[in-house]
Amino acid sequence: MTYPSILSDLPELPLAESFALTEAYNLDTFPEKVNLGQGVYRDEECQSWVLPSVRSAEEFLHQQHLNHEYLPIPGAAPFIKEAQNLVFGPQLAQKENIRSVQTVAGTGANHLAALFCARYLRPKNVFISDPTWDNHQLIWETAGPGIERKLYPYYDPSTRSLHFDGMTAELENSAEENDVVILHACAHNPTGIDPTQTQWKKIAEIVAKKRLFVVFDSAYQGFASGDPDADAWAIRYFYSTFFGDASLSTSAIPAGMIVCQSFSKNFGLYGERIGALHLITPPSVSPWGAYTHLVRLIRSEISCPSLFGARCVHTILTDLDLRSKWIEDVKTMASRIQSVRTSLKSELENIGAQGDWDYIERQIGMFSYTGLSKIQVHRLKQVHHIYMLENGRMSLSGLNGNNVAYVARAIKDVVDRH
Structure with a gap:
């Protein structure tokens, strides 16, 4: 026996794009896949990075026998x-x-x-x-x-x-x-x-x-x-x-x-x-x-x-020492992002990708707004296993010395085709 419910009229909604991208990336078995969608910092190995200042603070706090009120x-x-x-x-x-x-x-x-x-x-x-x-x-x-x-x-x-x-x-x-x-x-x-x-x-x-x-x-x-x-x-x-x-x-x-x-x-x-x-x-x-x-x-x-x-x-x-260490940590993150900006721009120019890529270095922060179209972003994902948001936003911390050349060649491919 079935019972009618107003809840049956609710349509199924898609997962938020950035989370859906991460889920698709995790299921992808291609060895050279690249995650440029998630807005989180990754180190040079593209691994999650616990800031040294945070790790020190955690160790200190765990020694204090604090309560959880x-x-x-x-x-x-x-x-x-x-x-x-x-x-x-x-x-x-x-x-x-x-x-x-x-x-x-x-x-x-x-x-x-x-x-x-x-x-x-x-x-x-x-x-x-x-x-x-x-x-x-x-x-x-x-x-x-x-x-x-x-x-x-x-x-x-x-x-x-x-x-x-x-x-x-x-x-x-x-x-x-x-x-x-x-x-x-x-x-x-x-x-x-x-x-x-x-x-x-x-x-x-x-x-x-x-x-x-x-x-x-x-x-x-x-x-x-x-x-x-x-x-x-x-x-x-x-x-x-x-x-x-x-x-x-x-x-x-x-x-x-x-x-x-x-x-x-x-x-x-x-x-x-x-x-x-x-x-x-x-x-x-x-x-x-x-x-x-x-x-x-x-x-x-x-x-x-x-x-x-x-x-x-x-x-x-x-804590003066920990605060100083934290300042160095944020400089480390900002510096690495800036360095991959320079590397990506240089790679694109070196392989003759169409367009002026100076804007990659002019932008600031975690992301580059690439100007790539939805069609180009889709091809990056389907053909090259490179994941970024449909609006062309690239999370730069997903780049490192091992994959930046691969990503640049893939971008050149989609730009040349469309």
Whole structure:
């Protein structure tokens, strides 16, 4: 006997592309297969790398005989303090209008930000870069179903550079007061193209004039350039310019700001799911009411965040030797990514691949936005067993001295054919 159910009408949904790619790669038995899809750091052997600073912190913590009690709902206070110091710098982090909570990595921070904005800010639109990290769309689709998701131009395929005029024109012409704009703090995913400091200042002027609410997604601080302070420049500029001085005219201040901070890439703590959300209110507005609503949302979703990864980050950032070791670790990661950029560009040029490949070196961070079409990406997978996202995003840490020439020849093949 069968029983009708409304659940029978639900269609089967495909697995998220990056996870489906990894699954397909793992099932592939071809000996020269290459995984350029997953956004995780790999060492020169293309193996998972535990940062030496993290390994030292783990060994220290395991000697302390610590308990596994629940954290408070907002998270571990010592960790949150160091997260604030890292993203804002110690001086700005002391400001009263910054209130922070621990989250389930950067994804959890973005989801909490979307929930908070949808419920309490009630924007008409959220502006998302075109292209962007695919989860931005899904997060806002599920957390803010009544909010229109609009794309602002970001990538110019003709120049393989930032479409700055299109970006600013869209915000100028279409954004309304209290609308949300999502900005990538550094190492834009997937393009690897960031605004210059001059361009950031212009973006900030528009955001303030239109009284928009800014959500910074900061997933790569330190990992992008090897310098955590340099990678936090845009966030600190926005705060110092608009939120740090109560004497500013209210007409020149954005509606507010949230920073979504991840420790997955820069600490290699992918599976520990460690992140933070920082809420910034205008200097004349108390953040405490909004903060309590953030805490309430956390209680309803996860009760309280995870413990061990937060202890690792706190241990590293408060120990001078471990912090110094961590800085060297992020420099190591940034340097290796830059070196494979140079190697891939050189290989493509040496074998006479059609096109100008300089953009590979100009981009920054984990990814290269190759400009390859879906047809070309499909051929790379089917013929050459090289896996990357359909939009042409290549995760560079999957390259090393043993496979870069093979990948370059494969790219030449698909470019020559299409």
